[in-house]
Amino acid sequence: MALFSPLPNLALDSNRQAAPKKNAYANCHHTIPPASELSTIILGGGLAGLASGYVLSEAGLKVTVFEGAPTVGGLSKTVSHNGFLFDLGGHRFLTNNKEIEKFVLRILQGEVLNVPRRSKIYLLNKYFDYPLKPINAFFGLGLGTTSKIVADYCKERIKNTFSPPAIVSLEDWVVSQFGRKMFDIYFRDYSEKVWGINCQQISQEWVAQRIQGLSLWAAVKNAFCKLSGKNLLTLSDDFFYPTMGIGQLSDRLQEGIENHNPVSTSTRITAIRHDSARITEVTAVNCHGQKILTGDEFISSIPLTQLVELLDPPPPAEIINAARSLKYRDLIIVTLMLNREQVTDLTWMYLPGKDIPFGRIHEPKNWSPRMAPPGQTHIVAEFFCFKDDAIWKETDERLQAMTTEHLVKLGFINQDEVIDCCILRLQKAYPIFEVGYQAHYDAIMKYLKEFANLQVVGRSGKFKYFNMDHAMESGIEAANTIISKTVTTKHLREASRSDPRLSTNLASQIQS
Numbered sequence: 469m470a471l472f473s474p475l476p477n478l479a480l481d482s483n484r485q486a487a488p489k490k491n492a493y494a495n496c497h498h499t500i501p502p503a504s505e506l507s508t509i510i511l512g513g514g515l516a517g518l519a520s521g522y523v524l525s526e527a528g529l530k531v532t533v534f535e536g537a538p539t540v541g542g543l544s545k546t547v548s549h550n551g552f553l554f555d556l557g558g559h560r561f562l563t564n565n566k567e568i569e570k571f572v573l574r575i576l577q578g579e580v581l582n583v584p585r586r587s588k589i590y591l592l593n594k595y596f597d598y599p600l601k602p603i604n605a606f607f608g609l610g611l612g613t614t615s616k617i618v619a620d621y622c623k624e625r626i627k628n629t630f631s632p633p634a635i636v637s638l639e640d641w642v643v644s645q646f647g648r649k650m651f652d653i654y655f656r657d658y659s660e661k662v663w664g665i666n667c668q669q670i671s672q673e674w675v676a677q678r679i680q681g682l683s684l685w686a687a688v689k690n691a692f693c694k695l696s697g698k699n700l701l702t703l704s705d706d707f708f709y710p711t712m713g714i715g716q717l718s719d720r721l722q723e724g725i726e727n728h729n730p731v732s733t734s735t736r737i738t739a740i741r742h743d744s745a746r747i748t749e750v751t752a753v754n755c756h757g758q759k760i761l762t763g764d765e766f767i768s769s770i771p772l773t774q775l776v777e778l779l780d781p782p783p784p785a786e787i788i789n790a791a792r793s794l795k796y797r798d799l800i801i802v803t804l805m806l807n808r809e810q811v812t813d814l815t816w817m818y819l820p821g822k823d824i825p826f827g828r829i830h831e832p833k834n835w836s837p838r839m840a841p842p843g844q845t846h847i848v849a850e851f852f853c854f855k856d857d858a859i860w861k862e863t864d865e866r867l868q869a870m871t872t873e874h875l876v877k878l879g880f881i882n883q884d885e886v887i888d889c890c891i892l893r894l895q896k897a898y899p900i901f902e903v904g905y906q907a908h909y910d911a912i913m914k915y916l917k918e919f920a921n922l923q924v925v926g927r928s929g930k931f932k933y934f935n936m937d938h939a940m941e942s943g944i945e946a947a948n949t950i951i952s953k954t955v956t957t958k959h960l961r962e963a964s965r966s967d968p969r970l971s972t973n974l975a976s977q978i979q980s
């Protein structure tokens with residue numbers, strides 16, 4: 469994919485300049501906006517929306533980004549708390565897309581580290597390297613369990629050769645690839661902890677989206693079958709990380725946009741009006757009141773389900789019902805600040821056990837030494853949950869006590885080392901791919917496609933399991949589509965000087 473598509477050469481060929489038919493303009497309501505006024509409204513200032521805004525701003529176009537939160541970055545932001553910095557769950561940057569890598573490195577202007585990855589997973593009361601390493605796994609699991617894993621794996625391979633199973637769920641896929649024993653030990657608990665639903669209900673389409681970038685099972689396969697995961701990013705031994713946390717990337721994108729255009733934070737979009745298959749205006753609300761804003765192009769990175777609910781007039785009932793059938797997983801981030809130099813040398817620790825209320829921890833200092841004040845460190849724990857769960861409604865004091873208690877029990881910290889705590893609750897952290905979600909998703913996307921000047925981008929926006937690179941890629945693609953349209957419009961303006969009727973006709977074709 470070309471991220472920065474060269475401006476198309478729009479010299480009209482002789483066929484397109486053919487004289488228009490009589491009455492061709494009679495019912496045309498479109499006008500060509502002057503190029504300088506062609507404006508884009510971007511909903512959401514996470515990485516996807518910011519990447520769109522940045523590319524459009526660099527191309528000299530008029531853009532306004534609206535972000536509901538007080539700061540940009542969405543899920544990829546870094547929180548600053550009494551001298552400690554932390555992401556909303558550690559965010560490593562890695563990609564197979566060289567253009568995105570170049571884009572990110574250019575934005576970060578050298579303020580980036582190459583971090584070695586060292587992760588572990590806590591299984592059966594033991595710590596294993598993550599991704600699993602054969603020797604470590606063999607000695608950790610013991611001969612009996614390893615033999616059972618290998619036997620189950622062979623059984624599935626033979627079974628699949630003669631009668632390939634129907635693959636509907638995550639469980640079907642993992643069992644068919646790795647055997648029942650490996651599923652039971654390695655996959656079931658962590659997957660169910662992350663998604664909050666039974667593995668039989670997690671759609672195999674999630675595997676299809678995830679496998680490109682990360683897979684627990686690719687890691688296992690790599691360990692047991694010695695298959696190298698060249699293109700499997702999760703097996704990568706290192707990653708990029710900005711010196712001051714992942715939020716530096718969003719902050720730099722915001723600065724780049726603000727050199728030319730406004731980024732309006734603490735401003736929520738509360739309605740999206742449309743007419744004749746075009747978005748016409750949005751209502752933006754902030755502490756100063758509300759404003760109705762018109763635009764020519766609209767890019768939405770807000771959750772897909774919310775976009776549907778904000779449309780005015782509302783979509784047909786079946787589209788609203790489809791949106792209500794799509795679910796997201798929420799997240800609580802508990803960060804304990806510690807009066808201690810360092811706890812581990814790890815980037816991540818995975819904790820699948822159901823007796824531990826959080827699923828993953830990380831120590832930001834091991835990602836960049838500038839994340840904690842000298843002589844101190846902090847641990848960030850991720851509680852995967854739904855906002856209707858009891859845990860979401862727990863008091864901050866209880867969440868702090870619970871996190872401390874478990875980290876003490878696991879032997880990571882001592883209670884008296886805890887000097888501070890910060891608790892954040894994030895809604896819609898993960899789109900959930902439940903068996904059957906695809907039909908709802910397809911119906912929504914088909915409906916939204918009707919809007920000629922609306923593009924949806926990003927992880928929540930497209931309801932895709934996007935990492936940062938894919939979120940930005942989708943934003944940049946949307947920007948490039950608009951740049952191409954603008955160049956076409958500009959050219960039409962030039963053409964209109966010689967024949968105004970010609971430009972109107974072509975503009976109507978472009979805009980429809």
Ligand SMILES: Cc1cc2nc3c(=O)[nH]c(=O)nc-3n(C[C@H](O)[C@H](O)[C@H](O)COP(=O)(O)OP(=O)(O)OC[C@H]3O[C@@H](n4cnc5c(N)ncnc54)[C@H](O)[C@@H]3O)c2cc1C
Nearest residue numbers: 512514515516536542543557559560737926927934935936
């Ligand atoms: C715990 C966790 C760990 C992760 N780790 C990694 C990792 O290591 N590497 C990686 O590459 N990716 C990681 N990701 C994924 C990464 O966070 C996302 O891919 C990326 O941040 C998505 O960006 P986005 O702009 O698409 O969406 P978002 O970040 O969700 O941005 C959407 C924005 O829209 C705003 N918004 C919503 N409604 C409105 C409204 N009505 N009006 C105005 N604004 C609105 C929101 O406030 C938000 O800022 C992780 C995600 C999570 C949850």
